[in-house]
Amino acid sequence: MKFCSECGSKVVLRIPEGDTLPRYICSNCHAIHYQNPKVIVGCIPEWENKILLCKRAIAPHRGKWTLPAGFMENNETLAQGATRETFEEANARVEIRELYAIYSLPHISQVYLLFQAKLLDLDFSPGIESLEVRLFGEQEIPWDDIAFRVIHDPLKRYLKERQHGQPEPHMGIIDKRQD
């Protein structure tokens, strides 16, 4: 951030009075521009024990597989966001169920929330951000070609827990500053 989005003047980075962290502050109108983590919402769409994955058509990790997920938008609920992302990436209709995984990714200031979901029909196809969309049986999942660890880890855990009953929601942290 270099300029104030309210008045167009230059911003400076300093700690406002009564605050503890540096913020971008307008040198002219003194507006404080806070920057906060972003929420990514997605789901694990299931159809007769198979999982719907999308092959990414965009960077990063073009050509790798992922669950449908993306940035939550203003004025929607978490479940609406997960439903919308699944439709955008896979033209697929899902019924969102329990929340399964919540991950903090502090190195990139993101929070991931992944829901369990029931795929409602087989009429799916790649959206603009996907090259291919298909159902994978548990033994077919391309573990070495999953785009993100924040998708790989909870999906692996989910399938393992599913073998022994109802998967249990969990929280996780992926911090690449510590890896």
Place this chain on the structure above:
Amino acid sequence: MKFCSECGSKVVLRIPEGDTLPRYICSNCHAIHYQNPKVIVGCIPEWENKILLCKRAIAPHRGKWTLPAGFMENNETLAQGATRETFEEANARVEIRELYAIYSLPHISQVYLLFQAKLLDLDFSPGIESLEVRLFGEQEIPWDDIAFRVIHDPLKRYLKERQHGQPEPHMGIIDKRQD
């Protein structure tokens, strides 16, 4: 948003190619400025079945009571955010436990996450955003003077569930566009 934070030129509001929602786009450098929901993290600090509440020193709802909670910051985890907010508002040390409540507030584009927490000692005092901080027994909680419904509703549910055993995490929606 009126000006581009990258180059200081005027922005226009329109739907970018391949997108579905209007975004602020710079008329000069064409940077797209996304706006997304913010995360509020907080906790329910307990000490021998009593709950720590803070009386707000700032708008909105100055003088009303609330749980320690506030905007999650970049580069922290959810639990770190809840711990930090509790220290800032109540100078209190807590051990963050399970996530208890996740609320979508789509009318103001916020997601609230409230954790169960154990207050670690009685050495607490008002932070700069609080007028007063105190422990309330279950029968003492000032229900008519709780600052926000997103605090009131999960706290009430928590205390009710606690009477019958371990409180169960839940998701909720508060949408004032529909009230």
